[in-house]
Amino acid sequence: KAGVTQTPRYLIKTRGQQVTLSCSPISGHRSVSWYQQTPGQGLQFLFEYFSETQRNKGNFPGRFSGRQFSNSRSEMNVSTLELGDSALYLCASSQGSSGNTIYFGEGSWLTVV
Amino acid sequence: ELKVEQNPLFLSMQEGKNYTIYCNYSTTSDRLYWYRQDPGKSLESLFVLLSNGAVKQEGRLMASLDTKARLSTLHITAAVHDLSATYFCAVEEDQGGSEKLVFGKGTKLTVNP
Numbered sequence: 633k634a635g636v637t638q639t640p641r642y643l644i645k646t647r648g649q650q651v652t653l654s655c656s657p658i659s660g661h662r663s664v665s666w667y668q669q670t671p672g673q674g675l676q677f678l679f680e681y682f683s684e685t686q687r688n689k690g691n692f693p694g695r696f697s698g699r700q701f702s703n704s705r706s707e708m709n710v711s712t713l714e715l716g717d718s719a720l721y722l723c724a725s726s727q728g729s730s731g732n733t734i735y736f737g738e739g740s741w742l743t744v745v
Numbered sequence: 746e747l748k749v750e751q752n753p754l755f756l757s758m759q760e761g762k763n764y765t766i767y768c769n770y771s772t773t774s775d776r777l778y779w780y781r782q783d784p785g786k787s788l789e790s791l792f793v794l795l796s797n798g799a800v801k802q803e804g805r806l807m808a809s810l811d812t813k814a815r816l817s818t819l820h821i822t823a824a825v826h827d828l829s830a831t832y833f834c835a836v837e838e839d840q841g842g843s844e845k846l847v848f849g850k851g852t853k854l855t856v857n858p
């Protein structure tokens with residue numbers, strides 16, 4: 633079956649702009665999480681959605697937001713982009729119960745110039 | 746706040762040798778994940794360890810979990826070049842059903858011929 637699909641895979645934005653990243657989870661998965669990966673900070677949790685509700689949120693400023701749709705697809709948005717937002721953004725999906733395998737997508741590479 | 750420490754962060758080993766990567770974490774959890782990441786790629790799930798004493802093996806990799814010691818190990822047996830990658834452990838933070846993962850900084854493994 634298809635894995636976690638993220639779009640776009642690569643994008644370049646200018647400081648001050650906003651960006652929306654999309655994630656389609658594995659069919660049947662109801663939980664979608666987002667992570668930011670940078671060389672300096674490593675992998676950091678952004679937020680998790682389950683059945684359209686945000687279940688948890690990491691320590692990121694309010695410029696980072698997300699949502700989940702009724703078909704479990706999710707989007708995350710970053711407004712007023714800063715150079716430090718350049719990162720690999722990874723989406724993960726699972727069935728939503730603790731201890732399930734959590735599968736990651738290929739990621740969206742965001743460069744802010 | 747849950748903290749996850751991996752060591753070593755860099756590991757260069759010869760083909761055919763054995764070695765162990767250690768993952769310590771700071772608060773109680775009995776759900777631990779191991780992932781592999783190749784350069785420029787996403788995270789590939791290796792193991793999910795769900796209880797004290799859990800041991801899982803796949804090929805040349807074996808992972809174990811000691812929840813009392815808050816320690817997981819990833820043992821590599823008779824390393825081959827194809828195992829060169831970065832390995833991450835991640836601990837599921839107990840937050841009321843949320844699947845937030847806290848990652849270690851990763852161990853970059855290089856297997857030399």
